[in-house]
Each structure stands twice: as C-alpha cells, then as structure tokens.
Amino acid sequence: MHQMAAKLLQTASSGGIISPLDYDSFINALERLRLQILTLKRELEETLYNLDPLTGAHNRIGMLTKLREQLDMVKRHVQSSCIAMMDIDLFKTVNDTYGHSVGDIVLAASARNVMEHLRPYDKLFRYGGEEFLLCMQNTDIxxxxxxxxRIRQGLAANHIDYGGKKPLQITMSFGIALLDPEATVEQSIERADKAMYVAKIAGRNCTRIWDETM
Structure with a gap:
C-alpha cells in the first residue's frame, strides 16, 4: 500500500502521467484497507463489549446465547456439555477486612488464575459479584x-499479593451440572448453583455435582 502510494506520488511530482490502471489499483487497495480497519474496529469493540473490565472474563451479555448454542448441540447429540458455578469463599470478609479495592484485586487475580487452568474451548463468565460460571463444551460430568x-486446587495453592504484609490465600466452592436436553439453560444453571451451595455447606473449597436430592 505504501509502495503504491509512493510510486504514484513520485510519478506526479516528476510531472509524469499516472495511468488509469495504476490509479484504480491504488483506490481498490485503499478500499480494502478501509474495510480491514472497519472489521478490526468492530471485532475489537465486540471483544471489549463482551468482556468484564475488572476480571477479563466474559460478561453475562452473551452468556445465555452461548449456553443455548451448547444446549442445542446436546439436543442434537453432537456432544455433551456441562457447566460449573463457582463462588469465592468468604469474599465478604475480604471486603470488610481489607476494603473493596483489595476485593477487586482478589476478584481479578482469582479470575486470572482460573483462566490459566482452562482448556482453549472453555469459557468463563462473570455471573455477578464474586460468582462465576464456567461453560465446558464436549465434556461429560x-x-x-x-x-x-484442577482449577480449584490451582487456586487454593495460589497466594494473592495485594501490597499488604501477608499475601491472601483464596479458595472457591464449585457446583457442577450437565446441560440437560430435557431442561432449560436456566434450570441447568440453577442446578449448578444448588450444587455450589452444597459445597459451601460442606466446608467450602470443594466441588459438588448436582443430583436430584439437592
């Protein structure tokens, strides 16, 4: 592109005649570049729009759409999928003891640690507050x-430096449920959420799988 522009400019400045073919080639290249920039701009805006600015996880805007796409594949017997709800243990205590700025550090560091342990096709969503939802496609229970x-153990082994005297050790409780072809996405989320609260009751920093007794 730059070479074409320089060639045309040199021709014009030396009094030469720019051929219609060279001019059309330059205009076409300029239009292709403009379209590429617009496409990149749109993709960047969509990425920023769909990401939670604090944690870097996907936000809830596209969550249900993604889960419904996965549920449709489950219904067509293409693959199984499951979801996990996760919640930072004793997060209110962190906020009350150290302040909300440290709470934000804990949220961001915890989400980053979780994402470091994900597979390429897993998606982490910030569900709300200190609660996250993980979508695991092509995955049975x-x-x-x-x-x-693996995520839970990696998180528990990590210590978060917030600038204080002693780094914080943070854990999460997890609840897992299949995306059930006989249920709605919302019902599957509710099941994973119930399993997570059973994990909380069991002492936190553990994982529970939903069953019909919950």
Whole structure:
C-alpha cells in the first residue's frame, strides 16, 4: 500500500502521467484497507463489549446465547456439555477486612488464575459479584469434575499479593451440572448453583455435582 502510494506520488511530482490502471489499483487497495480497519474496529469493540473490565472474563451479555448454542448441540447429540458455578469463599470478609479495592484485586487475580487452568474451548463468565460460571463444551460430568478440581486446587495453592504484609490465600466452592436436553439453560444453571451451595455447606473449597436430592 505504501509502495503504491509512493510510486504514484513520485510519478506526479516528476510531472509524469499516472495511468488509469495504476490509479484504480491504488483506490481498490485503499478500499480494502478501509474495510480491514472497519472489521478490526468492530471485532475489537465486540471483544471489549463482551468482556468484564475488572476480571477479563466474559460478561453475562452473551452468556445465555452461548449456553443455548451448547444446549442445542446436546439436543442434537453432537456432544455433551456441562457447566460449573463457582463462588469465592468468604469474599465478604475480604471486603470488610481489607476494603473493596483489595476485593477487586482478589476478584481479578482469582479470575486470572482460573483462566490459566482452562482448556482453549472453555469459557468463563462473570455471573455477578464474586460468582462465576464456567461453560465446558464436549465434556461429560466426569471430565468436568476433573477440570474443575484442577482449577480449584490451582487456586487454593495460589497466594494473592495485594501490597499488604501477608499475601491472601483464596479458595472457591464449585457446583457442577450437565446441560440437560430435557431442561432449560436456566434450570441447568440453577442446578449448578444448588450444587455450589452444597459445597459451601460442606466446608467450602470443594466441588459438588448436582443430583436430584439437592
């Protein structure tokens, strides 16, 4: 592009005649560049729009759409999928003890640690507050449990430096449920949420799989 522009400019400045073919080629290249810039701008805006600015996780705007796409694949027997709800343990205590600025550091560091343990096709959404939802496509409940346990153990082994005397050790509680072809996405989320609260009651920093007794 730059070479074409320089060639045309040199021709014009030396009194030469720019051929219609060269001029049309330059205009076409300029139009292609303009379209590429617009496409990049749109993709960047969509990425920023769909990401939570604090944690870098996907926000809830596209969450239900993504989960419904996965549920449709489950219904067509293309693949199984499961979801996990996760909640930072004793997060209110962190906020009350150290302040909301440290709470934000904990949120961001925890989400970053979780995402470091994800597979390329897993998606993490910030569900609200200190609660996150993980979508694991092409994953049955057994494999989902293994993935979540790897995340939980990695998080528990990590210490978050917030600028204080002693780094904070943060844990999460997890609840897992399949995307059930006989249920709505919202019902599957509710099941994972119930399993997560069972994990809280069990002592926190653990994983529970939803079953009909919950």
């Amino acid at each position: 057994g494999l989902g449990y293994e993935v979540v346990e």
